[in-house]
Amino acid sequence: MKKPVLISLFNQKCPRCREGKFFKYSALHIRFDEHLESCSHCGLKYEGEPGFFQGSLYINYAINVAMIITLFTALKxxxxxxxxxxxxxxxxxxxxxxxxxxxxxxxxFMYLFSGVKYDEKLSS
Ligand SMILES: [Zn+2]
Structure with missing residues (x-):
């Protein structure tokens, strides 16, 4: 059965199988940004090239600006x-x-720009 992309995205699962974990620790851990080297389910190597995830800072910035504008407008x-x-x-x-x-x-960023497509055969 095909897994919805948004649910996998919010659950922070592997983009190829949508089963394996992406991050090593929880968001409340001091090393919250460390991700696993590869998927535990399908073996996909997450960081294809060194510095790949630096581009995620642009998405981070855009989300923060959108939240600031929304919050400012709501308060105003x-x-x-x-x-x-x-x-x-x-x-x-x-x-x-x-x-x-x-x-x-x-x-x-991983889902949008890694070039990895969902493979339904890999998910259980
Ligand atoms: Zn996987």
Whole structure:
């Protein structure tokens, strides 16, 4: 049965088999950004070339900017607080989600730009 790409993306699974884990540790671990060398299920090597995942920083930046604009607009339309309150809320929000956003950007980059296609035969 074909596994939906969005569910695999949010569960941070291998882009080829959508079964194996991508990251070594949880998002709350100090080494939250380390990923496995290869998929434990299908053996796909995740980092095809050195520095491949540096491009994920662009996705990370875009997600953060989108969140800042959304949060700023929501605050402006609802409470319209003083300027320093904007800074405190937005920076606190971004910092608290930093590890999750970075990991999501990295796995998005892997799905979009690695050139790996889903192989239904590899998933159980
Ligand atoms: Zn795999």
């Amino acid at each position: 339309l609802t409470f319209d607080p003083a300027l320093h309150i904007y800074y405190i809320i937005i920076i606190g929000f971004i910092l608290s989600l930093m590890t999750f956003i970075y990991r999501f950007a990295k796995i998005c």
